[in-house]
Amino acid sequence: MSQGTGLSGRWAAPTFAGLVVFLVDQLTKWWVLQALKDQDVDLFWTLRFHLVRNTGAAFSQGEGLGPLLAVAAVVVVILVVRYGAKTVDPVARAAVGAVVGGALANLGDRAFRADEGLLSGAVIDFVDFQWWPVFNVADAAIVVGGILIVLRGWSRG
Numbered sequence: 001m002s003q004g005t006g007l008s009g010r011w012a013a014p015t016f017a018g019l020v021v022f023l024v025d026q027l028t029k030w031w032v033l034q035a036l037k038d039q040d041v042d043l044f045w046t047l048r049f050h051l052v053r054n055t056g057a058a059f060s061q062g063e064g065l066g067p068l069l070a071v072a073a074v075v076v077v078i079l080v081v082r083y084g085a086k087t088v089d090p091v092a093r094a095a096v097g098a099v100v101g102g103a104l105a106n107l108g109d110r111a112f113r114a115d116e117g118l119l120s121g122a123v124i125d126f127v128d129f130q131w132w133p134v135f136n137v138a139d140a141a142i143v144v145g146g147i148l149i150v151l152r153g154w155s156r157g
Contacts, residue, residue: 013090014097021101023109029109029124035121036126046130052121053113054134070110073103083149092152098145102138 034076035041043049056069077100106123113121113152123136 010088010093012054013094014084014100017097018101018104019097021098021138021141022105025102025105025141026108028126028137032124032126040128048128048130049126050128050134052125052128052134054125055122067110070107077107080149087152089152093155095148095152096143097146099149102141102145105138106136106142110116112149 017084032049032051036049040051041049041093064085080096080103084093084100087096109123110114113124123138125139126134127136127140128134
């Protein structure tokens with residue numbers, strides 16, 4: 001196999017980043033569903049763990065638009081992967097992996113936590129600063145990865 005093909009080449013870092021984000025997100029959501037059924041966990045300052053089931057988009061906007069948001073997430077994943085295939089920047093590639101891993105983790109929530117039809121499930125959110133919308137590990141990875149992609153694109157442009 002030549003350099004740059006397969007998982008041992010250019011896709012090793014993004015694949016690893018995506019898998020880590022996906023697994024950490026799903027493990028934390030599993031824990032939250034077990035531990036926070038009817039209670040919050042106060043950590044420090046205003047940070048707490050607080051279980052929220054989000055059927056909307058970011059910041060709980062667009063409640064009930066799960067299937068439409070899932071299709072939009074698939075389109076975004078395709079576009080981000082296309083960008084990742086074109087860039088030679090290893091940081092941008094790892095950021096692409098983080099974004100894709102986060103998007104797939106939240107998409108998995110919509111698909112596998114659905115009671116009312118395909119992709120109607122709720123995303124599990126739990127990180128709550130009480131002055132910012134509640135979010136999860138996947139959301140954080142998507143935002144940080146997206147910012148890194150933009151910053152690396154600007155620095156190379």
